[in-house]
Amino acid sequence: MSENVKTINPANAPTVEKSKSLGIAKLASGKKEFYITGCQHNRGTPSQYTRADQIGEDGKTDYYTIKVETPIELEYKEEGKIPIDNFFVTPTIYQQIERIPNALEGINTGARLGPVKAVKRESQKTTNSYWCLAFESDPDF
Numbered sequence: 001m002s003e004n005v006k007t008i009n010p011a012n013a014p015t016v017e018k019s020k021s022l023g024i025a026k027l028a029s030g031k032k033e034f035y036i037t038g039c040q041h042n043r044g045t046p047s048q049y050t051r052a053d054q055i056g057e058d059g060k061t062d063y064y065t066i067k068v069e070t071p072i073e074l075e076y077k078e079e080g081k082i083p084i085d086n087f088f089v090t091p092t093i094y095q096q097i098e099r100i101p102n103a104l105e106g107i108n109t110g111a112r113l114g115p116v117k118a119v120k121r122e123s124q125k126t127t128n129s130y131w132c133l134a135f136e137s138d139p140d141f
Contacts, residue, residue, distance in 0.1 A: 038067030
């Protein structure tokens with residue numbers, strides 16, 4: 001074996017600090033403008049709200065989070081009002097961010113995306129409502 005190969009022992013790996021996160025609906029409740037400074041796609045344990053068709057053969061599900069520049073005081077479980085800066089978002093919102101040229105790359109290197117608002121719109125195809133981001137140029141901003 002090569003002497004240049006570094007061995008990584010998972011037991012010595014640092015633990016990732018979990019952030020307190022809420023759903024995008026909580027962010028939308030105040031109709032506030034915000035800037036996105038982080039955006040992640042993760043794979044993890046499903047919650048009680050995860051639909052069965054969203055759980056893979058490995059028993060895990062995809063989920064997406066955004067980090068906002070300025071924490072927003074919101075109710076969090078039994079802890080009461082605390083500043084929250086991480087929010088779970090729908091795949092639609094993540095895809096919306098992905099479609100903006102260089103947005104993910106920019107966010108990952110310290111840029112911010114915005115101002116934006118979280119809004120609920122009605123699908124023109126199915127008339128179902130869905131969460132998405134509204135930008136300054138959108139009529140529902």
